[in-house]
Amino acid sequence: MSAPSNNPLLQTSPFAKDAGQWIGRDPRDVPSEDWSNSSFLVGLAAIRAKCLDCAFNTKEIRKCVQTDCPLWPLRMGCVPKGYRKAAITAKTMHDASAGTSLSEEVEAEQNPSDEAENDVERAQ
Numbered sequence: 378m379s380a381p382s383n384n385p386l387l388q389t390s391p392f393a394k395d396a397g398q399w400i401g402r403d404p405r406d407v408p409s410e411d412w413s414n415s416s417f418l419v420g421l422a423a424i425r426a427k428c429l430d431c432a433f434n435t436k437e438i439r440k441c442v443q444t445d446c447p448l449w450p451l452r453m454g455c456v457p458k459g460y461r462k463a464a465i466t467a468k469t470m471h472d473a474s475a476g477t478s479l480s481e482e483v484e485a486e487q488n489p490s491d492e493a494e495n496d497v498e499r500a501q
């Protein structure tokens with residue numbers, strides 16, 4: 378199965394276990410010409426757009442009860458007053474104990490310390 382020609386953000390999986398299915402490309406490897414049909418939202422605007430996609434309208438975003446959703450604190454399109462301070466306090470408390478937080482896992486995923494890890498995964 379070849380990658381769809383009308384969506385340059387997809388590719389045929391290089392992972393053997395995917396048996397040739399289409400997967401999303403690694404956005405870090407996408408050249409500028411392949412972004413032409415993108416919305417170009419980043420940060421809080423992208424979060425707000427995702428919440429609109431999930432909740433369908435701004436009133437429902439405001440009422441969202443999924444407080445365990447990672448986007449929930451930022452769903453109104455801004456960083457709430459006191460949020461950064463609370464996050465710093467939580468990180469300080471976490472650093473004093475062992476374990477891996479969700480934010481650390483996300484950071485590790487976004488910034489793989491070893492590109493060879495990706496190469497190993499591709500070979501599987």
Ligand code: SF4
Nearest residue numbers: 428431441443446449
């Ligand atoms: S915060 Fe609420 S509306 Fe936004 S993505 Fe999460 S569940 Fe959906």
